[in-house]
Amino acid sequence: MSEYRLHCFAESGNAYKAALMLELTGQDWQPVFVDFFHGQTRGEDWREAVNEQGEVPVLEHAGEKLTQSALILEYLAERTGQYGPRDDAERREIWRWMLFDNHKFTSYYAALRFIFCLKKMGESDITRFLRERARAAYQIVDAHLAKQPFMVGGRLTIADLSLAGYVFMPEDTGLEVTEFTHIEAWKKRIQAVPGWKHPYELMPRAAG
Ligand SMILES: N[C@@H](CCC(=O)N[C@@H](CS)C(=O)NCC(=O)O)C(=O)O
Structure with missing residues (x-):
């Protein structure tokens, strides 16, 4: 085993x-x-x-x-x-982004993908609400990645792995993800990591 x-x-x-x-x-x-x-x-x-x-x-x-x-x-x-923190300040920064991810970045996007793409429940006030919330979270992460290549400390950490949970999923949620150019560039950097x-x-x- x-x-x-x-x-x-x-x-x-x-x-x-x-x-x-x-x-x-x-x-x-x-x-x-x-x-x-x-x-x-x-x-x-x-x-x-x-x-x-x-x-x-x-x-x-x-x-x-x-x-x-x-x-x-x-x-x-x-x-x-x-992929962990190098000091206490990085530990706090990693947790700050993992909590943001769990509360907003992953959760709104995942809920939208689930009902719109996997359950195919169609467009509604709920999907429009979730898409707007996901877009707002994407904007925040995109702005952060405009300043640095990875979320914390200039290198891949578990904060990136948390936020990247859904960004490679192939389904089209109606959120124009390619408009978030810094997130797109960050995805390529993650994909380039060996393994x-x-x-x-x-x-x-x-x-x-
Ligand atoms: N905050 C949790 C979220 C986990 C989560 O929502 N998992 C989903 C699958 S992606 C699940 O098992 N949902 C079962 C359910 O809601 O019934 C984590 O980061 O592990």
Whole structure:
């Protein structure tokens, strides 16, 4: 059995954050497929056995189960000595962006993608609201990346891996992502890191 087991599915950008970190740091890991689209994360048995919060990613390591992508990223940075902060000021800055990501950048975009692209629920006041909120978060990150190549400390850190959870997903949410030129350039810098892989290559998808 691999040292790390990541409960995940390919369409989950939150799981991709952890999967990409495991891959880029060269860990011995394996994905454990979670059938989200058939309700596995909503089942009482899964919640009891895997995560009471009903979410992926879940990282199993050394007999423990870790949840919440930001905590998983920090755990892996500490254990591997890669992509973490160099001092306390950087630690705070990384957490500031991971919290912003969890609250706004990932969450509005992921909700929009889920109902508009994956569930195909059509255009509505809800999609228009989510798209505006996602656009506002994208503008903030784009402005930050206009000043520096990566989010914190001039190099790739777990703050970038957190924010990049959904930016490589192929679906068209109606947000004109290519207009965010600094984010587009940052995506290319991340893709150039040796070992980078697309989420759909790293994690399993449901058959059919
Ligand atoms: N803040 C969490 C968000 C995790 C999350 O929303 N995961 C989604 C998949 S991308 C999920 O499992 N949702 C299950 C549900 O809402 O029922 C993290 O960063 O790990």
